[in-house]
Amino acid sequence: MLLDGKVVVVTGAGRGIGREEALLMAKLGAKVVVNDLGGGFDGSGASTGPAQEVVNEIKKAGGEAVANGDSVSDFKGAQRIIECAIDTFGKLNIVVNNAGILRDRMIFNMSEDDWDSVIAVHLKGTFACTRHACVYWREQHKAGNLLNGRIINTASDSGLLGNPSQSNYGAAKAAIAAFSVIIDKEMAKYGVTVNAIAPVARTRLTVEATPATAALMGQAVPEGQFDVFNPANVAPLVAWLASDDAAGVHGEVFRVGGGTVWLMQGWHSVGKAKKSGVWDAAELGTALKAELAKGVTRKETMNDVFAEGL
Numbered sequence: 001m002l003l004d005g006k007v008v009v010v011t012g013a014g015r016g017i018g019r020e021e022a023l024l025m026a027k028l029g030a031k032v033v034v035n036d037l038g039g040g041f042d043g044s045g046a047s048t049g050p051a052q053e054v055v056n057e058i059k060k061a062g063g064e065a066v067a068n069g070d071s072v073s074d075f076k077g078a079q080r081i082i083e084c085a086i087d088t089f090g091k092l093n094i095v096v097n098n099a100g101i102l103r104d105r106m107i108f109n110m111s112e113d114d115w116d117s118v119i120a121v122h123l124k125g126t127f128a129c130t131r132h133a134c135v136y137w138r139e140q141h142k143a144g145n146l147l148n149g150r151i152i153n154t155a156s157d158s159g160l161l162g163n164p165s166q167s168n169y170g171a172a173k174a175a176i177a178a179f180s181v182i183i184d185k186e187m188a189k190y191g192v193t194v195n196a197i198a199p200v201a202r203t204r205l206t207v208e209a210t211p212a213t214a215a216l217m218g219q220a221v222p223e224g225q226f227d228v229f230n231p232a233n234v235a236p237l238v239a240w241l242a243s244d245d246a247a248g249v250h251g252e253v254f255r256v257g258g259g260t261v262w263l264m265q266g267w268h269s270v271g272k273a274k275k276s277g278v279w280d281a282a283e284l285g286t287a288l289k290a291e292l293a294k295g296v297t298r299k300e301t302m303n304d305v306f307a308e309g310l
């Protein structure tokens with residue numbers, strides 16, 4: 001099977017997309033650390049229940065898994081998550097940084113705590129788990145133990161395209177995409193690949209926490225029809241990126257939902273205004289408006305994504 005002999009950590013794997021990623025990777029032969037803090041969608045509270053339920057499900061199906069209830073945003077907790085894989089299963093091959101919360105607010109209503117909490121779980125949590133895993137892979141590589149390390153981070157259209165009321169979340173998710181590209185460059189020489197996904201799926205984050213997507217994703221799916229918003233549709237991409245077969249895939253960002261995987265690209269120049277000398281400010285404005293009028297900066301929005309369908 002695709003992931004036979006692999007050891008994987010999936011953060012936030014007690015529910016939603018992470019749960020499906022953990023279940024599929026276990027089914028494909030991986031031993032799984034099911035990490036989940038088990039709190040509310042806004043980051044409040046904690047419970048060991050969701051992670052343990054997924055472990056029970058994996059074991060019932062004949063797989064191997066262990067639960068971990070640490071928070072990814074706690075630097076030492078993140079270290080325990082990584083150590084849990086090595087202590088329980090003897091090594092670590094794959095980290096899927098998936099844990100997430102939402103605190104949607106327009107900027108004028110966003111509290112310092114709303115900002116800090118969301119940045120802490122998404123951006124710091126992704127950094128912390130990645131950092132501890134990369135220390136381990138570098139040490140192992142130096143000792144001649146090639147583990148084909150894989151990191152799959154979780155970005156979002158909210159960060160790649162920009163969604164109002166999610167400046168905390170979108171900024172963290174755009175940063176996670178940039179972080180993935182950078183860490184991939186740092187870790188390639190140790191045989192590690194780092195890629196990111198931007199999923200689209202029905203979970204409590206899109207149904208309970210976000211009324212705009214709840215109307216679209218919360219609808220019942222007629223029997224026999226493909227359930228495009230099923231979070232299980234995201235997992236095959238993650239399982240493949242985690243595999244040895246994806247060794248050549250570096251620093252990419254994929255949107256994934258339903259049966260579609262989009263190859264995404266970030267900032268790149270699409271035009272320019274240039275003169276051999278210092279611009280006069282007003283003259284520069286005229287040149288830039290002419291460049292912008294060519295229409296090259298039209299931006300895809302989240303509404304375009306939903307209009308296109310999955």
Ligand SMILES: NC(=O)c1ccc[n+]([C@@H]2O[C@H](COP(=O)([O-])OP(=O)(O)OC[C@H]3O[C@@H](n4cnc5c(N)ncnc54)[C@H](O)[C@@H]3O)[C@@H](O)[C@H]2O)c1
Pocket residue numbers: 011012013014015016017018035036037038039040041043050070071072073098099100101121125154155156157198199200201202203204205206231
């Ligand atoms: N559902 C979508 O359409 C969508 C779109 C774009 C991005 N995402 C991202 O996908 C990821 C999974 O979200 P989901 O939609 O499955 O939501 P979800 O709420 O079902 O799952 C997120 C899980 O993360 C866990 N978690 C939260 N804080 C944690 C912490 N500090 N440490 C460990 N675990 C923690 C939660 O307990 C929860 O089980 C998130 O990063 C989310 O931002 C989802």
